[in-house]
Amino acid sequence: MDLTVTIGSGTLPNPVGVASGTFGFGEEYGRLIDLSRLGAVYAKALTLEHRPGNDTPRMVETPSGMLNSIGLANPGWERFRVEKAPFLRDMACPAVLNIGGKKESDYLELVEKCEELDCHWGYEINISCPNVKAGGLAFGTDTHQVESLTKKLRPLTKKPLIMKLTPNVTDIGEIAKAAEAGGADAVSAINTLKGMVIDTKKRRPVIPAGTAGLSGAAVRPVGVACVYRIAQCVSLPIIGLGGIFTADHAIQYLLAGASAVQVGTALFVDPRIPLQVLEGIEAYMDANGFTSLKDFHGHF
Numbered sequence: 001m002d003l004t005v006t007i008g009s010g011t012l013p014n015p016v017g018v019a020s021g022t023f024g025f026g027e028e029y030g031r032l033i034d035l036s037r038l039g040a041v042y043a044k045a046l047t048l049e050h051r052p053g054n055d056t057p058r059m060v061e062t063p064s065g066m067l068n069s070i071g072l073a074n075p076g077w078e079r080f081r082v083e084k085a086p087f088l089r090d091m092a093c094p095a096v097l098n099i100g101g102k103k104e105s106d107y108l109e110l111v112e113k114c115e116e117l118d119c120h121w122g123y124e125i126n127i128s129c130p131n132v133k134a135g136g137l138a139f140g141t142d143t144h145q146v147e148s149l150t151k152k153l154r155p156l157t158k159k160p161l162i163m164k165l166t167p168n169v170t171d172i173g174e175i176a177k178a179a180e181a182g183g184a185d186a187v188s189a190i191n192t193l194k195g196m197v198i199d200t201k202k203r204r205p206v207i208p209a210g211t212a213g214l215s216g217a218a219v220r221p222v223g224v225a226c227v228y229r230i231a232q233c234v235s236l237p238i239i240g241l242g243g244i245f246t247a248d249h250a251i252q253y254l255l256a257g258a259s260a261v262q263v264g265t266a267l268f269v270d271p272r273i274p275l276q277v278l279e280g281i282e283a284y285m286d287a288n289g290f291t292s293l294k295d296f297h298g299h300f
């Protein structure tokens, strides 16, 4: 059975990775599960500067999901290089660096710096960050910004370049086309959906930042529909995520057109879920006589 997934210049050993922000930089989870079974670890967002993150509470449970507003808390480039990169370099599965920034030059500078390291397989560019230069509108909501950023990132690396798309747009297919036009190797979708929970006793939002990102089972149908739409618009590989808890959920994404998937919020329920998802995909392929993911991805 061939479970490998090719994205640009790179190959992943299998299609099941873990989503950025739900797995840290892998060290803690490495004590709980066999990392060598994962297709990839998509690391926590990295920014040039250390970010302590937003005020607490940063998370609240919602019907079949959760809202979070972590605020890209991360150690910043300097500490990442010293404290986190060595673990990722020696990790038994590919590491994908999730890159954040507030303006175009932040992303470019950080990718240039990361190119000095040998700890990673590729990049996932988190374009859900608000662009301070464009008045706080997220990079990923504007086709021109997405194409421009991708075009400028492309010459900086030969490693796989994945643009991570937000579902908070009118047509995610148009955004995916902009990423393709800019030279991306793949897109991943979806990042969180914008949501809000209000504490009626205190008469203010539960999360101090106000709105926050919705993830978990509740967003799965949105994610599957987004992947299906993107697959109609581009020929790039798509990495599908949002609410995957079981192999059936992952297979929905693969049938909708994804080449690979990521498990995120489900990790908070049980860190073994990504491995169970992979085993379930293998069992599904076995039961249906499929020998390669290409036999069924994008077919229904």
Ligand SMILES: Cc1cc2nc3c(=O)[nH]c(=O)nc-3n(C[C@H](O)[C@H](O)[C@H](O)COP(=O)(O)O)c2cc1C
Pocket: 019, 020, 021, 022, 044, 045, 068, 070, 072, 098, 126, 164, 190, 191, 192, 214, 215, 216, 217, 219, 241, 242, 243, 244, 262, 263, 264, 265, 266
């Ligand atoms: C606590 C938390 C932190 C997250 N941090 C990041 C991040 O740093 N960068 C990023 O691109 N996505 C981040 N995400 C979004 C997830 O990677 C994923 O796109 C989203 O949660 C949908 O997948 P899920 O429903 O399986 O969690 C975060 C999600 C959660 C729940």
